[in-house]
Amino acid sequence: MNVKPLADRVLIEPAPAETKTVGGIIIPDTAKEKPLKGTVVAVGNGTKDEDMVLKQGDVVLYGKYAGTELEIEGKKYLIMRQSDVVAVLA
Numbered sequence: 001m002n003v004k005p006l007a008d009r010v011l012i013e014p015a016p017a018e019t020k021t022v023g024g025i026i027i028p029d030t031a032k033e034k035p036l037k038g039t040v041v042a043v044g045n046g047t048k049d050e051d052m053v054l055k056q057g058d059v060v061l062y063g064k065y066a067g068t069e070l071e072i073e074g075k076k077y078l079i080m081r082q083s084d085v086v087a088v089l090a
Helices: none
Strands: 008-012 037-043 061-063 068-070 075-081 085-089
Touching: none
Parallel strands: none
Antiparallel strands: 008 037, 008 075, 037 061, 061 085, 068 075
16 A cells, blocks of 8 residues: 555554344444444654654554545545544553
């Protein structure tokens, strides 16, 4: 992939939405909750005021409405500021 985020931005591949069935009823994609977890695919260099804490491969949690959705080579990604990431999962 040839995408390099600028400044303090990170590119995240969201975790797939969980498929749940309730009593044999399949929930359609439009009613599924957006995942709030993903894997960092690429990071920017940071800014003069803020160093990059995140690195490629980190599994992170982010806010429900954080980031901008992108589609690159048929896959969906989110690009957001490092400050929009809430936590790094160990």
